[in-house]
Amino acid sequence: MDTPPSNNQAPATLQELQECITQRHEQLSKRLQQVARFVLEHPNTVALDTVAVIAxxxxxxxxxxxxxxxxxxxxxFSEMQSLFRQKLVEHTTSYGERVRLLKQSDSSSVVNSNTILQEFVQGNSLSMEHLPDMISARQLDEAVELLASAQAVHVVGLRRSFAVASYLVYALRHIDRRVHMIDGNGGMLEEQASVLGEGDVLVAISYSPYAAETSSVVHRAHERKVPIIAITDSKLSPLVPLAKVYFDIKEADVRGFRSLTSTLCLAQTLAISLAYKLEQQEGRSSGRFDPPAQT
Structure with a gap:
């Protein structure tokens, strides 16, 4: 039997509900855990669709x-669903309308390259528009502060996350940060992770299904008291409980293929925000972030 909330009061806001779900996830039955993951990962679906469709x-x-x-x-369920709808109403009306239009697009239409392009553009546009609501100024400030004070930054991201991890390493190197990529190249994952030490920071990027290798590196960092910045796709991600700061990013999902657009935007934001912070701290002239010349 599922345990009722300890205070016998239903969460009054969506954020309170999401935090409560995360805290009580392990106490729920397997079926309710399945629902918990869905409502955390698909808030717009919960807001807009019927019980039958959501189920x-x-x-x-x-x-x-x-x-x-x-x-x-x-x-x-409708009382709980109202929290998701209230949150969606805070966005522009056009945003909600476009979400519904995207969901109700005619799946029977002819699929060609242009159709797929339009779907990815729509999906990524919605995800990007929603990105500022997924991230607080406090989260960004804490992450940038950790990166600024780190003796060395280590980045791990495998499989789908590899593109974001590679970009972040590239960007940090262009602002003269000591940064190490943990990619397991040549079967050297454990050896690469072994250099994590006091004063360092680990940026871990992982999406469902979460890479066991990334989780292993995160646990090693946690054991060594290395602060972790996690970039993931759910509050129930195995990275979240061990992270000093975490970002829960909802990417576009088009025809079963999830994008990386919003996550790359976050990585770019972290790198350039760090460049400005270091410039202010060290009194350096503008242009600290030194991308390669355009050709």
């Missing part, structure tokens, strides 16, 4: 959604 996409019976809402103190 179908989450892979559960509609009654499971009702039980989930009840487990967090709500009288029914």
């Amino acid at each position: 179908d996409q989450a892979g559960v019976h509609p009654s499971t959604l009702v039980r989930f809402a009840s487990a967090f103190g709500y009288s029914g």
Whole structure:
């Protein structure tokens, strides 16, 4: 049986609900854990669709959604759903309309390269528009402060995350930071992770299904008390409990292929924000971030 909220009061805001779900995730039954992951990862779907559609996409019976809402103190699923809708209303009306249009696009239409391009553009545009709401100024400031004070920055990101990790290493090297890529090249993952030490910072990037190798490096860093900046896609990611700062990024999902646009934008923001911070601290002239010349 699922344990009711300790204070017997339903969370009053979406943020409170998300935090409560994260804290109580391990106490929930397997079915409710399945719902928990879905509502955290697909807030717009929960806001816009019917119980039947949400249940179908989450892979559960509609009654499971009702039980989930009840487990967090709500009288029914619609009461909990209203929190997701309120959050969506804070965005522009056009944003909500475009989300629904994107979801209701005619799947029977002829698929060609231009169709796929339009879908990726729409999906990435929505994700990018939503990005400022996924990230707080406090999170950015804390992450930049960690990067600025680090003796060395280590970056790990494998599989789909590799492109973002590679870009971040590239960008940090252009602002004269000591940065090391942990990529396991030549089967040297453990050896690369072994140099993590006091005064360093680890940036770990991982998306579902989370790479076991990345998790291993994160645990090693945590054991050595190395601060971790996690970039991931869910508050239930295995990186989150061990991170000093974490970013929960919801990327566009088009025809089963998830984008990296918003995550790359975050990586770029961190690198350039760090460049400005170091310039202010050290009194250097503008232009610290020194990208290669355009050709």
